[in-house]
Amino acid sequence: MMISDKLTSLYRRCGYERYKMGKFEEYGLYSEHRSFLPPGGMITFTDTDGRLMALKPDVTLSIVRNSRDGVSAKYCYSESVFRAGDDGRFAEVQQTGLEYIGEPDPVCVAEVLMLAGLSLDVISGENALGVSHLGLLSMTADRLGVQGEDREKLLYRIGHRNAHGALEICRAAGYDGERLLLSLLDADPSPDEAEKTLYALSDGRAWDEVVKALFSAIRSARGAGFDFSVVADAGYYNGIVFRGYVAGVPKAVLSGGEYGNLMIKMGKKNSAAGFAVYLDRLPAYEDENEEKIDQAVIYGDKTDPAKVAEQMRRVLEEGGSVRAVRENADPACKKTVDLR
Amino acid sequence: MNDQINIALPKGRLGERVYAVLCEAGYGSADGDVNSRKLVFDYGGVRYFWVKPSDVPIYVERGAADLGVCGSDILLEQDPDVYELADLHTGVCRIAVAAKKGFRDDPGRVLRVATKFENTARRYYAGIGRQVDIIKLNGSIELAPLLGLSDVIVDIVETGTTLRENGLEVVETIADVSARLIANKSSYKFKTGKIKAVQASLSAVTER
Numbered sequence: 001m002m003i004s005d006k007l008t009s010l011y012r013r014c015g016y017e018r019y020k021m022g023k024f025e026e027y028g029l030y031s032e033h034r035s036f037l038p039p040g041g042m043i044t045f046t047d048t049d050g051r052l053m054a055l056k057p058d059v060t061l062s063i064v065r066n067s068r069d070g071v072s073a074k075y076c077y078s079e080s081v082f083r084a085g086d087d088g089r090f091a092e093v094q095q096t097g098l099e100y101i102g103e104p105d106p107v108c109v110a111e112v113l114m115l116a117g118l119s120l121d122v123i124s125g126e127n128a129l130g131v132s133h134l135g136l137l138s139m140t141a142d143r144l145g146v147q148g149e150d151r152e153k154l155l156y157r158i159g160h161r162n163a164h165g166a167l168e169i170c171r172a173a174g175y176d177g178e179r180l181l182l183s184l185l186d187a188d189p190s191p192d193e194a195e196k197t198l199y200a201l202s203d204g205r206a207w208d209e210v211v212k213a214l215f216s217a218i219r220s221a222r223g224a225g226f227d228f229s230v231v232a233d234a235g236y237y238n239g240i241v242f243r244g245y246v247a248g249v250p251k252a253v254l255s256g257g258e259y260g261n262l263m264i265k266m267g268k269k270n271s272a273a274g275f276a277v278y279l280d281r282l283p284a285y286e287d288e289n290e291e292k293i294d295q296a297v298i299y300g301d302k303t304d305p306a307k308v309a310e311q312m313r314r315v316l317e318e319g320g321s322v323r324a325v326r327e328n329a330d331p332a333c334k335k336t337v338d339l340r
Numbered sequence: 341m342n343d344q345i346n347i348a349l350p351k352g353r354l355g356e357r358v359y360a361v362l363c364e365a366g367y368g369s370a371d372g373d374v375n376s377r378k379l380v381f382d383y384g385g386v387r388y389f390w391v392k393p394s395d396v397p398i399y400v401e402r403g404a405a406d407l408g409v410c411g412s413d414i415l416l417e418q419d420p421d422v423y424e425l426a427d428l429h430t431g432v433c434r435i436a437v438a439a440k441k442g443f444r445d446d447p448g449r450v451l452r453v454a455t456k457f458e459n460t461a462r463r464y465y466a467g468i469g470r471q472v473d474i475i476k477l478n479g480s481i482e483l484a485p486l487l488g489l490s491d492v493i494v495d496i497v498e499t500g501t502t503l504r505e506n507g508l509e510v511v512e513t514i515a516d517v518s519a520r521l522i523a524n525k526s527s528y529k530f531k532t533g534k535i536k537a538v539q540a541s542l543s544a545v546t547e548r
Contacts, residue, residue: 128529161423161528229423245526250403251421252525 004078004096004279006122011076011098014115019075019099021062027052029061036061036236036262040084055082060274063099064262069269072102091280097256099274101263106213109240109258110220112273116244116254117221119277126247129254130189130227131218134237135210136198137228140184143203144170144177159231161185189225191218198226214240236262242275246282253281294320296333300340307339345386345534348405350393354431354519358409359388361430365541385534397422397522406527407538413496413517417457423523425539428546431519435460437512438503439492440485454484455494464494464514482506 012018027044030037031054042057056062059077067073076098084090098115100108113131120127137155141147146154150169157166163185170177180201187197198211217240218224224242232241238261244254256275263272297311308324315322323333327340347362349355362368368383379390391399396410397420408422413435415424435457445451447470454475455461465472475490482502484490496517497503497510521542523535 126530130529157424161425161523163425164427165424245529247526247530248403250401250524250526 003123003282004094007096007119007277008076008078010118010122011115014074014111016074016076016098019059019063019077021056021059021077021079023080024053024055025062027054029065030054030057033061033236033262033265035233038083040088040090043082043090057081057083059095059097060099060259060262060276061266064101064266064268064272067101067268067270067272072270073100074108075099075101093278093280095276096279097274097276099272101270101272104260104271106216109273110217112256112275113217113221113224113240113242116242116256116275117224119254119275120244120246121222123253123277123282124246124248127223127244128189128246129221129224129242129244130230131214131221131224131240131242132226132228132230133210133214133240134232134234134257135239136184136207136214137231138234139207139210140180143175143180145173145175146170147173155231155234158185159229161229184228187226187228189227191215191225194218194226232257234261235265240273244275244277249281249283251278251281253278293323293333294335295322296325296336297322298325298327298336298338298340300327303339311337311339343385343531343534345407345531345538346389346405347386347538348389348391348396348399348408350396350410351390352393354393354411355390355409357430358428358519361428361542361545362538365538365545367538367541386538394418400522400524403524403526406524406531407535408522409519410522411496411517412515412520413457413460415520415522416515417460419459420522421525423525423528424520425523425535426521426543426546428519428521428542430546431517433496433498433517435494435514435517436497436510437464437492437494437514438482438485438497438508439511441507441509443485443491443511445491451492452490453492453494454481454490456481457494460514461494482508 030042037058043055045053047053058081059079063075078096080092081095082090082092100112117129120129141151141154146169150173154166154169163182166181167178183197183201187194195215202208218226230241230243236259237257239258241257243252246253254275254277258273260271263270295315297308299308312322312324349359359368363370367386381388389399389405393410394414396408397414397418399405400408400422401420411431451470451472452475453461453472454477456478458474458476461474477484481493481495484493485508486506492511500510503509521539528535
């Protein structure tokens, strides 16, 4: 079974309905929310009625647009999207993921995070899921007195674990943020240790509430840990954010979070959380242990075609899988029946 | 997963200086393969690669190297998806706008800018709202204003001697530059202890 099939099967076993969509949509949907999409353009064309269309570069925006206020929904998908790849050229990319859309609900966020962790387990046993909270980032920037353009720079540098650069910005704003920033960036990722560190940095109830929500979410995914360098666009995300890695793959293979601000931007009243798995970043996402065909039916020039068909039908009716193979071919099946 | 740490070093003076710091921090030996023409050599649990300075972020971003050292000018230009763990306070210089002595910018004209730092120059001028014509060159940038190819250049300035000798002067500093220790984001997750140890040892030597 391919990894994408294993992932969607996992999500469906948790009650996520399969979301199927067309290959293209109106360009306007994507152009209004360009910064929500990965960098790089999209492939556009003019439809026969003059409307500008785009081959879909993302699935989430489409799901959000079609969601209805006041109605909770859980969707999973495995779709081709068309976007610029890591080499800057357009490519068809397989994107698998899930979305929860509905009332803000910590249980649903925990479920999304749990499934993110299990998704990484499906890809590789050696994985890491880093989790942070945009509220924490925002409160940290406030405490450091950093506003406006400098705030964007600060978040960028936190995202690059650039402590020396982040401290420069704080000092320019007249604050010595060394203890706060270094404690957050260097925090041991394990939930127990990180939680202690974060409570020790508390400056009040708002901070404590975010820390509580953060660690409640982190503990719902086995092996997840705190990572202050996980940042995301605050114009779209508003709570828990996370990124997943597997050993041997240089870039994040999974990313997601709570994106209530995207919902607001799109005029929706619900909140939302979800993630996408970037299967194109895996070296080869075909499962090496793909199940073999149950039976190979070997035939030659003189074999009666009806007999081959009859044998195949028998296996199929018993629920098995079967492949007709010409003599001397390598059947790579569990069992062979020779009709020559 | 392989526990070995792979470090990409920039060929040239900066790389040699940084390797000397790594030796001082206990991660190399001055008597070893550094003086040979080998592009790859091992010391203890560390494998070193000598690569073109502008390629260091690519090796690190793509995971061929766990760690790398490169100038902040290259990071500014390429904006790679890597962690920038430390300022090594070596290879110090600046990236600046320079022009012929006495040059006066005419805001009524598009400014012609010769540079190999295309993205940095474009971002800088967009930030100050100046319309520019970027001319991408790969070397001998100082020649461009002398031959009338450009009005100004955006380039690395160390001592300013080359500029002075060619009748040029710094008009504006865009950013201070120094060597940075960078890390692959995924490697950082799985080799955290070793990477932090290299980072701490290097910082201890460079911040003395």
